[in-house]
Amino acid sequence: EVQEEDVLRKLRLFLRNITERLILDCRFKAFTKPVDIEEENYLMVIKKPMDLSTLLTNIDEQKYITVGKFMADADLIWKNALDYNPDSDPMDRSIRRRACALKDVIRTIIRDELNEDLERACEEIRESR
């Protein structure tokens, strides 16, 4: 009913704000668009590609009804980067460093800025569905 839509709208605003800040952060440029699948055997190594612009589309398509569901996809971005870049190659190291920074930034923003009442209200909606 109306209250639920209000809660989910607030969640979308919160998640969109975080995602847009990450897209604007030049450290995370490599993560802003889907990896070009011409990239050597990318889809053989990475089962579920994810990127910041796809996160934004998912938010707009109302795919996330809890912060936890959003976090699972957001975590895919840096986890995929670590999986695809395990070597000592300078490019691998550079991507891994940015992946670790992305992980820390996402967690810090959520811990500092997530309103506990909002998250609890979202969990109640999830349980009721």
Ligand SMILES: CC(=O)c1nc(NC(=O)[C@H]2CNCCN2)sc1-c1cc(O)cc(O)c1
């Ligand atoms: C995001 C990611 O995981 C990624 N990994 C790369 N690794 C390499 O190129 C390593 C792999 N090991 C052998 C030496 N090359 S390039 C790259 C990437 C960077 C962008 O600016 C945009 C984009 O779509 C993808």
